[in-house]
Every structure is written in C-alpha cells, then in structure tokens.
Amino acid sequence: MRSMTGFGKADGQFGENLFFTVEISSVNRKQLEVRCSLPPELSGMESLIRQKIGSFISRGSVSIKVMLRKSGMSTQKIDTVLLGELVAIARKIREDNGQSSEVNVEELMTLPGVIAPVCDNADAPGLAEAFGAALGAAGSAFCSMRSREGEALKNDLLERTAFLEELLKQIEPLAAKVPEIARKRLYCKLAAEKLQVEPNDELFAREMLFYLDKSDVSEEITRLKSHFVQLHKFFESNEPSGRGMDFLLQEFFREITTLGNKAPSPELSALVVKFKTELEKLREQVQNVE
DSSP, X not given: OOBSOEEEEEEEEETTTEEEEEEEEEEOOSSEEEEEEOOGGXXXXXXXXXXXXXXXXXXXXXXXXXXXXXXXXXXXXXOHHHHHHHHHHHHHHHHHTTOOSOOOHHHHTTSTTTEEESOOOTTSTTHHHHHHHHHHHHHHHHHXXXXXXXXXXXXXXXXXXXXXXXXXXXXXXXXXXXXXHHHXXXXXXXXXXXXXXXXXXXXXXXXXXXXXXXXOOHHHHHHHHHHHHHHHHHHHOSSOOHHHHHHHHHHHHHHHHHHHHHOOSHHHHHHHHHHHHHHHHHHHHHTTBO
C-alpha cells in the first residue's frame, strides 16, 4: 500500500559546469495530474518527466520542480546584437513622436530572445541521460517516502477496520432478533386496535411473512462480512487500491444504512450510527491511498 503523499529530491550534473536539482512532491487527487516547473534550458524534458512519473504513480497531484545552475558563470547570455537593434528602433519611435531619445534598456531586456540560456539544446548528447538519472534518483526517494507513508496508513486502516468488525459482531446478535421484535410489535398493534386474527388465516400468514421478510437484515450482515474480506485483500495487495477501497466503502455505507432503516431497537440503532461514524473516518483516510 502506498500513500499519495510523498517527496523526493536529487542532484544531477551535465558536463563540468551545469548542475541541476530535481524535486518531486505529490498530494491527494482522484486522477493523475503532473505539473512541471522547468528552466528554459530543460523545457524539452517535459515529455520524459511525464513518462517517468506515470511509471511509478497512478493517481495524485504531482509537482516536479527543476532548478538549474552553472558553476563559474551565468546560465544565461545576452544577445547584444538583438538588444542593440531594439534600442535603435525604440529610440527612433520616441524621436518620431516628439519624445526624448532616452530608452529603458532594462525593460527591453525582458523581451523574448534578448536573454537566452547558455545551454538551450535539450537534445545535446548526454543531457537527457544525465537529467534522467537525477529524475530517477528523485523518483526513488519519492517512492520510498510514499511506501513508508503507506505502511503507516495501512496500520491505521487495519485498526479502524478491526474496530468496525467488532461493532458488526455486536450488531449481528441484535439484528437476529429484529424479525421477532417486529412480529411482537405487529401483534401489539393488532391488540391495541382490538383486531382478532384467526390462527389458520392464510392471508394473514402470507402478509406476516412478507412483513417479517422486510425486517430481516441477514443479507445485509452477510454482505458486510463479505466486504470486510475484500477490504483485507486490498490491504495485502501491492497494486494501487485506493479507488477500489473507496468504492467498497461506499457499498459498506449502503448496506449499513439499509440495516439501520430496518432496525427497530434503540440499542441497534445506536450501534449503526456508531458504525457509520467510524466508517466515515475510515473513508476519509482511504482518500490518502494511491
């Protein structure tokens, strides 16, 4: 079991002077979403990143941040020829409009193409391999943290599940008495209304069976037990199971709600409410599972 929350970081190097740091982090999300923050020099690596990320996580909001630095010199260079042409054009426009010829060079430097990266070729021999190695190292650290978080999640989920199973053990004997309680209530109502029922009245017997069948919760108990078996299988699986567990817990809610609607006793109703409360806590925790 793995958590959708994780963080990994690794450093890499290309050549003698180009260094980069890769950080991968993730938070909960129903689907897989990958967001990249890359320097211009490595913008061509986004497809490699998405392919790599998709190989070790199936859902979650994943952020990849890459920081680049070049030892001994700037990672960027100024295109002085282009900058000079822009200054000349700006000066002429200002003069033609009766303004001073003074031009703000710093503003012109922010235009696209004026400042270019030193290493702007993502296809440079060896660059993809060097970056891929750093990405892989960060991914390994990221996956290790997710596995550790997943173990902690699993232990918590097992404790919560055990508590729910104990509640079901308390519910089951009370639920077995539901048809008999319903039968007695019906006879009490008949007596209160002073309605006489013949012992051999077949129509009444059929109606009574129908009424008691609607009060029987044995099917709900059986399905809840089956759901617990399936839940434990998810706990032992090494495959992503968050979606399956979330769906299964919805089925838990459906069955326990039906059981609660049939429950005529305050004691049983109280246990059902407690079961649903704990089940909601379990479902909230499952939202963290990949």
